[in-house]
Amino acid sequence: MSAGKQKTKAEILDIVIPLFARSGYAGVSMRQIARAVGIKAASLYHHFPDKQTLYVQALAQAFSRRTALLHDALALSADPEEQFRRLVHSLCRLVHDDTDFSRLIQREIMDGDEKRLQLLADNVFGSFFQEMTILCRALAPDRDPHLLAISILGLIIYHFQITPIRSFLPGFQESHNDPEAVANHVISLLKNG
């Protein structure tokens, strides 16, 4: 109620999200979390019964905050090609700007058990991916829409996944990390082969 500095669950989770995104579940201790939040470790157990629950709730909050953005990226348009163009640009900007989100998803896909993967599929990808396959069907009726949708995502996401190592690879230029440049490359590549 008051404007004091005591932490709410949501505030704590917002602080925790970047920690787990950067170091993974096993790489972050309750003490580190407590220090980042500004309370003692024992106090965390007032808000969450254990570390696992804290982690899963952080995931849930991180994902729910961003799912809306994914849907905005699919803004409808009369022309499928125009919709596709906008989608690629939006996704590039999203993935480039929000590294925490991207890394959380990457880690979940790697480390999540069946239950958590199901959650991720339902909450984050679910309807977004479904709409993407619909768009794919409109763009290329002869192709498998599932494969094409994954291809588009991979084409975009991988360019930013490898950002940390990109500067060590031959032919690197600063512009290769620019979301607009990558978007234009991806669009032209998918259109003209």
Next chain:
Amino acid sequence: MSAGKQKTKAEILDIVIPLFARSGYAGVSMRQIARAVGIKAASLYHHFPDKQTLYVQALAQAFSRRTALLHDALALSADPEEQFRRLVHSLCRLVHDDTDFSRLIQREIMDGDEKRLQLLADNVFGSFFQEMTILCRALAPDRDPHLLAISILGLIIYHFQITPIRSFLPGFQESHNDPEAVANHVISLLKNG
């Protein structure tokens, strides 16, 4: 010299590689490693001064074992298009069959510091990626070869990165996890747009 059951460094590293690949550096303890190897934790320190060194040497061994395969995938051919076709098929098979390798690289790109990334770039990607950009220049002289090479890699690798969650996504079929099917899809996509 003898054929006893005492472990050599290389044998230990081969056992350790899948552990780090599956759970990451922080997710594996020296005791777990020892149990998998079949000795006590203290004995590990006869072979390696500390956990970090053990990890880095496991990486080095995993990468050196596989780098040759990457170069084989680039088997020269008179026709760049034919070379490209073979490269995609080889990479799909490699990434599909050797999940440990793929995951180690993924984790290193996420978590590696500058020094380790430099090592990864030099030892694994270095000349392979260079040759890929040369092939890209031959295939599409008008495109940025660095961007195109990354695109090809991303297109392939992402399809297998998301394997764990794929079955939860709309439109999934068993064939989507088949390396040949993915290879053909990628080739056709890059050729015809």
Next chain:
DNA sequence: GTCTATAAAGGGATAGAC
């Protein structure tokens, strides 16, 4: 809601016998 204190377990690492 946060604190101090502490339990119980597991972590990395070393010493010294065999």
Next chain:
DNA sequence: GTCTATCCCTTTATAGAC
């Protein structure tokens, strides 16, 4: 080259005062 035993620190988690 492997073992037992052990040190010391960190980890997760709980109890109870404020």
